[in-house]
Amino acid sequence: MSGRLPVGEVINEAFQFAVKRLGTIIRLGWAPILLTLTMTLGFVALVFNLSAIESSDDPSILLTPDAYMNVSPLVAGVLGIGVMVVAMLLMAGFMASVYRLVALVRITAGF
DSSP states (O other), X not given: OOSOOOHHHHHHHHHXXXXXXHHHHIIIIIHHHXXXXXXXXXXXXXXXXXXXXXXXXXXXXXXXXXXXXXXXXXXXXXXXXXXXXXXXXXXXXXXXXXXXXXXXXXXXXXX
């Protein structure tokens, strides 16, 4: 692994990969990212009472979870773990697909 990596060729290959497979990148890349972001924002909206946090002038409100949480901390923890597991599965599928596509391009191109 002491060979030099030609930066220009790598950038060109990445650009060509993105241009030729734009639909695949959206399906396998952006869709899981947007689903993960949507789940995270939904989790925050479900668990935290953001209007109570914004309307309070007292910073000690953050010390009492009952004042700013819609659910108990135990339920919030379980929901958070569930969101993280689903997000990891979505991202794992995304990464496996990208690695497979890159490997297939390199094999068919004769690299």
